[in-house]
Amino acid sequence: MNTTIPPVPIMPAPEPAGMIFLTGTIIIMTGFLLWWAFGGERKRNGWVMPLIFAGTALSSIMIEPIFDNTLLYWYPAENPLSYYRAYDRTIPLFVPLGYAWFFGGSAYLTWRVIEGGATKGRIWALFAGTVVVDWLAVSICEWLGLSAFYGNQPYHLFGSPLWFSFCDATDGFVLGAALTLFMPYLKGMRRLWLLILPSFTYGSTLGSTTAPVSLALNSGWPTWAVWAGGTATMAMCLIVVHVVAQMSDARARAGAKA
Template identity: 30%
Template structure:
């Protein structure tokens, strides 16, 4: 007896929207701004780290096809030339510019503030700002036409965007910032090039660690009730991971000194 197919069928006949070049242009502009910020900070600090974080996030964009299969995202394949096509997913050039500013730019910002002694309240502001930034990134593209779509039993959509995606995506820059902070003394000299490995690793860790419950539910064939329940689990995982990072890395009071400088001594909060 043949078992039923649990995975929903994607809309394979979707043609790319004529508005896609505008979305790409906006993303390139934001990418250029993030890169300019990184270059300025590289000059100020005398380190290549800021630019390597941006480059590492661009490398992480090649993970997109893996997530797209798991979270049921389909990019329009007709009337377009993708950046690459793997796992039967045609990923557009847009992603190689979006990842660097969302993950790289925000991740480097988190790193600098961890170095300066980030308070828990600041981390939670970054956490929820990530939700807003993710909505700002995706909702316009979902609304103007057939660039891509979330298919299957996607729960809790806002203008075509399943809100659970923000719960997982917001952790990516936080994980990147935390990893850079933890390994800052290692990422010096030629070893700074290891940032190109660290950033994609932190990105994947955040996405998988918080998102796997909803991934399983979406591909189980059990319907909307299970994906809705899994959303609550994913929210719990996402906030718990952010909370653990705040316990380990955030300080009770802001350290003195400029942002980006490692404080001589900070009082770190630990769980009892």
């Protein structure tokens, strides 16, 4: 039987670019942690941010190779900067670090913004900014030859496919909303559950929102159907963010009346 799944491109690992990107990732994550340590966040919320960072980094071990396959995303098979290989994907070191600062950071920021009484307009503005940051980060990887999407990707006009940045941004918002609901019950040692929570929120969000485009990409469907799948994926992301925005707005109104 002929397969409809596109083959993975075989690409070399650009070592100087990889080291530069890894260094940049470390600098960004260090900046977040310095802000946590000396900006008052540690006193206000304890070790919540580092735990979320660690949890999102751990989630990459399970999640990244799986969705690299379903969403048609390649990394160089031979890479001196990799830390493990699974499901036919060689994962570089900058991936768990990127998970930590982007998904962990955006989730933490979303949680703090919701707790601060953000209106739905502010939530949507934060989502738009998160989409831009993700698109730029993933596009840089593609431009440097560190990794990229392949196959008949929709919305892949310049840089990274736009639909993917919608999904990545939504992932952080779902985790941020979950923190809003769960944190009142996570005291003391119970906060160690934050090491596991990101795997549930990220895996379920990415699995559900990317289902339309993933099916289209791996089924040999015509271009119009693939673009319809990408559009449906982005629409599902917007539905999720709409719910988060409504939740935050309702909390803000309730707080104003109290």
